[in-house]
Amino acid sequence: MRTDVVVVGLGAFGSAALWRLAARGVKVVGVERQAIGHSFGSSHGTTRLFRVACMEHPGLTEIARRSLALWTELGERTGETYVRQTGSLNVGAPDSRPVKGARQAAAEAGAPTTDLSHDEVRTRFPQYNLAADDVAVWDPGAGICYAEPTVRAHVAEAERVGATVYPHTMVTAIDVGRDGVTVRTPTLDITADQVVISTGAWLSKFVPVRLSPRRTPLFWFQPKDPASDAFRLGNFPSFIWEFADGKGLWGHGSDEDFLVKVGLDGADRDRDVDPDELDRYIHPRKDIADLSAAIDQHFPDLDPEPVKLMPCMVTDSPDGQFLVGRYGDRVLIAGGDSGHGFKHCAGIGELLARQTTKETPYTDVSFLDPHRF
Ligand SMILES: Cc1cc2nc3c(=O)[nH]c(=O)nc-3n(C[C@H](O)[C@H](O)[C@H](O)COP(=O)(O)OP(=O)(O)OC[C@H]3O[C@@H](n4cnc5c(N)ncnc54)[C@H](O)[C@@H]3O)c2cc1C
Structure with missing residues (x-):
């Protein structure tokens, strides 16, 4: 051919x-x-x-x-949505990467953002168990893509x-x-x-x-109270949160067709994997323990036991x-x-x-x- x-x-x-x-x-x-x-x-x-x-x-x-322009154009033809701009919360200490980085990137990109004080984050997003010096940058143009x-x-x-x-x-x-x-x-x-x-x-x-290539599983969760709306996408939009120890959580809330998704930064161990030999099993202690502990501490109303997980790979x-x-x-x-x-x-x-x-x-x-x- x-x-x-x-x-x-x-x-x-x-x-x-x-x-x-x-x-x-x-x-x-x-x-x-x-x-x-x-x-x-x-x-x-x-x-x-x-x-x-x-x-x-x-x-x-x-x-x-x-990407946004191309997906918008494609969506107009297919009737599908490929990006949802729900806004995104970048949380951490004032000099953390999400806060400083988001502010700097937004300024360079000419994208409007809003600084949120510790108390403003607590009032608007009570799901977060913030550290004493945590603040946030709200990025209205961010969100999720499918x-x-x-x-x-x-x-x-x-x-x-x-x-x-x-x-x-x-x-x-x-x-x-x-x-x-x-x-x-x-x-x-x-x-x-x-x-x-x-x-x-x-x-x-x-x-x-x-x-x-790095083995990086995907995890999904649900609130402890199944009737709660606190972790629905509208109330719990996408976020990146860095902690004082350099680790962090990222994710977004649930909607009709997906659950609450949360991942842990700084805990990946399996580097330089052969993708043909990827360990596709999930190991409760190794894969879940650190993430569950972080969720327990930082989002106390979210059930720390994942309800769904899948192996995946990042290629650094x-x-x-x-x-x-x-x-x-x-x-x-x-x-x-x-x-x-x-x-x-x-x-x-x-x-x-x-x-x-x-x-x-x-x-x-x-x-x-x-x-x-
Ligand atoms: C846990 C996790 C969270 C992430 N979060 C984000 C995020 O929030 N935002 C974001 O922007 N990005 C995120 N990413 C990154 C994003 O998912 C990747 O950048 C993207 O999926 C990479 O796509 P790719 O085309 O390089 O690889 P792939 O989508 O894996 O495509 C490679 C393709 O090549 C095929 N292939 C391989 N060998 C052969 C062969 N010999 N013959 C024919 N076909 C072959 C494979 O089957 C595969 O379909 C995340 C990734 C992970 C794992």
């Missing part, structure tokens, strides 16, 4: 690249080892946190904004406008030659002018980039930023999500499509250059 571009791996980044390439009329084929929107990579579960003011790097603002439904929507839209998709097809080799790049699978070989490799935790299996890069862009004459890559990539994936797909077709990027992405290490 011959085509213009092959996208290998249709998770968050790859599905978006496929969509943005197909949307400009490029002859594109997508190959995914699992079903579309599966739970063996990094993009499963219902939701991810969404922010435009990104404390991870000022250059990310434009990418998040582009993970699995968005990946499926990217692929469906790509197919609608002409992409060919092979799910359940494992790419076993990518051979770059003079006349093209050949993507090999057990059932067919596809030769293309260019390939986008977006295999998430498996990226290092195809290109020699320094990445560290050495500087915590993604690797997006041209890696060789015929090869582009997107990976190294470092735990904050979902909100950017549509914007990253658009960047990859522009780089593939030699259009001007819509923003400076030198900080994501895969050759920077």
